[in-house]
Amino acid sequence: MINELTNRRNVIETGREEAISKIHADSKLTARERIEELLDTNSFVEIGAFVKHRTTDFNLSVKDTPADGVVTGYGTVEGRLVYVYSQDVTVLGGALGEMHAKKICAVYDMAMKMGAPIIALLDSAGVRLQESTDALDGFGQIFLKQTLASGVVPQITAVLGTCGGGATLIPSLSDFTFMTKKATSLFVNSPNSLDSKTETLETIASADFHSKETGIVDFVCEDEKDLLAELRNFVNLLPSNNFEEAPIFDTNDDLNRVSSELNEIAPEDLTAGIDMKVVISQIADNNMFVETKANYAVSMLTGFIRLNGQTVGVLANQSVENDGLLTSSACEKGTKFIGFCDSFNIPIVTLTDVAGYNATVAEEKIGISKLVSKLLCAFASATVPKVNVVVGRGYGTAYVAMNSKHIGADFVYAWPNSKVSMMNADSAVRIMYADELSKTSISTEDINKKTAEYEELQASPYMAASRGYVDDIIEPAATRKRVIVALEMLYSKRESRPEKKHVTV
Template sequence: MAIDPKLLEDLRERRDVAYRAGGADKLEKRHAKGLLNARERLELFFQEGTFQEFGMHAQHSCHRFGMEKKNLPYDGVVCGTGFVDGRPVAAYSHDFTVGGGALGRIHAKKICDLMDFAHESGMPVVGVNDSGGARIQEGVDSLSGYGQVFFKNVLLSGVVPQVAIIAGPCAGGAAYSPALTDFLIMTRENANMFICGPDVIKAATGEVAKLEQFASAAAHASISGNIHLVANDDRHAMDLTARLLSFLPSNNISDPPHELVDLDLSDDPVMNEIVPASSKEPLDVTAVINRLVDAGDFLEIMPDFARNLIIGFARIQGVVVGIVANNPMFKAGTLDIDSSDKGARFIRTCNIYNIPIVSLVDVPGFMPGLAQEQGGIIRHGAKMLFAYAAATVPKVTLIMRKAYGGAYLAMCSSDLGADMVFAWPTAEIAVMGAEGAVRVLFRKELKEADDPKKRAAEISEEYRSEFASPYQAAANAMITDVIEPAHTRSAIALALRNTLTKRDTRPPKKHGNIPL
């Protein structure tokens, strides 16, 4: 016997209600602001026809404070799985047109159930945040729901990649789930993220603060460092997420999506021309990166925060890598509090997901100054040391020019576990720069010289050639090889291929105690 047509009609009507949730008027208003709704965002993200929804018919069970009269299709959050570039990904998307996308007990359960499925299946989780926050009518159940989501975020951390997209309001406790993920992407307009709003700040401290000063994408990207990438709009946010995932494995026991090709070991003469003639001229490390990576395709992470350190993902002759590079064009490439935090987190993320790390070094030291010392540069700088030393993935280091003092170590020297260390002939490896060393070591001689400035310059050159030369480090087996810049891409590509099978076993323990 055929199924009763009424049952099919009822099912279709229910699904139609879910697809039209929020109504045409609300959707039209969103489109006028340049916003998409929850389903449209996921449709852009997943390959056509691959989305499988979880919990379309789930509903709140609150019957107080007027909620008994409210119909909230799928309880205001669309959950499911689909394919992105041929790989399965789990995603949930708050629907602001349904009860403001507010989180209640069932809403939270749907997200947690999806995260459990992703955990067991070994697939990334993407969350699109566009919510009014906790559903007040459900009281402590809403707070409990947030706690359950946070717990799942931590449970999945280091197991599967987690990406949060801030595409609307994300206030109060709601901001902590994105903060617990691996990467945060925020749309430039129509989105904000904060713990306390302007009114609360004014009431508590008397300060007058506008949302754009602390809650906007621009503020988070450049000042607080809370987010990793800024998207122009919803469509761009979904594209950025897909591009980011293209460099990451599906889980922590899988290899990254390398695209191994036949090695090209030819020289790149342009690299020789990138190096400035004078060591006092800043090196444009972005030009080095663009020549080093395949087709100049480099996804920079946190480009507007702590710009003295550049981090990001790329492929070098098909091998997915995380790049950590000093940027002499900004603060002379020194390491400071913010850049140390930025670098350490990125290094640990690469280590979690089995991504080899390539470090490009041109660092004159840690940033001096009272604010840095009082701000805890010792503790923050130690994070870089800890992150590199703890990382068991392949680590390849290139010393381009300056590598002084503790910063030389903090940029992954052989002593911090680098598998291979290359240096250009322009490299200077020393406890401190030549000028500083001469002032300390030859103070008396300079005072007695007829021309102190000329004599200081002469001694500085002698110091560089005798004590800071890359050949001295190579003679002490601290450097794998001294290479000309033109040979950089082939040398690093070979090093990466030779270390992909690396296995590094550490003492059994719960985890190390990184200086947070």
């Protein structure tokens, strides 16, 4: 009896030597090796190892499917509970069928009950055609579980091989997606089925494509071991569920540290732009910034830092890229990130330097106002602590949408060189005095004087502070300690909103 159990388990866990050798020859890991690499040593507990398909159509009954092509279970990352499933490409190409899906759904149910993150390691040929509608039901059940789990437990997906057809909805329904550079693909329709026959997997399904063009992929990694190591570190930034906070770590970084470099990079000429990555790293604990969607909508930076050991979500207008103008894709990127932070009790800090909207025909055709409205609504709806630092320009309704005091920021700082106004002073003056200019009855000297007057009366951060729209003007070098103090004050924030199911924007 014991021998039978041992033999059966050995067959399931060992797999086919020929298939495994082929995987290793491609410098890839097996489904089980990926889990071992991801989790703490000897912490993995498998669930459903003896599950098999029950379909007899198309001679499927004569095919052995160990664990039905997906390894499921739980373990720990740095001692914290996580649930994981890893598709096994050596079993029917990792294709999803009825029992394969049931195993994944069972893991989701447990993750929801226990309040723990769920990690998906995807490597599959797609749907199991022999199971047809049973497989479709399986997809539907997984999508339902993902939807119910959204905002309750973090969902992280890693694409480690092929992810095609309906399976591509899994990473899109997840919170964050990792993907390796080589030997991976992510596509709804294969290239040979598209209206353009010139496309390849490299051009429409690669990690590079999805990290730059679609924004589906958050992190692109060199290889599988690199990806799994980054995934481990990333999990440590996140809370386990929506009732908990992210783990707080002791920091050896001085809470009162000042950065003279920030004083130096604060430009007199704001049109030169500010590299926000430098600003973020200067205020973060140990200069650590984990950027999400780094290659997508580069005029908007999103990611996580720690301040006094606490995880904080950061959004910033990257004004060295396209002048930091708000684009449709930048707004979409910011909206999703805000939603995640608000769902999981992560404070939000914004660094604002926005000169307006991206003025192109393409943006108007997309309907940029719809995407800006979603960004604004996300900021306004978020009830976590929200701190804004105006480091450069804050012009027009683009500024209003960037976590301004007007839409509910708890605390707003401004650097002394910043500008808060409807638009830049020169443009404002030329609009106000358009009649005089058309008749050439006003001199260039007068225009310059009126521009300087407008900057002082209408665009100065001190004017905004005098109206209460800015809480304090701060020295750039002191940004770190002032933001930390504000977040400490806001730690016990509680804010109720009108009762409703969700916004309709």
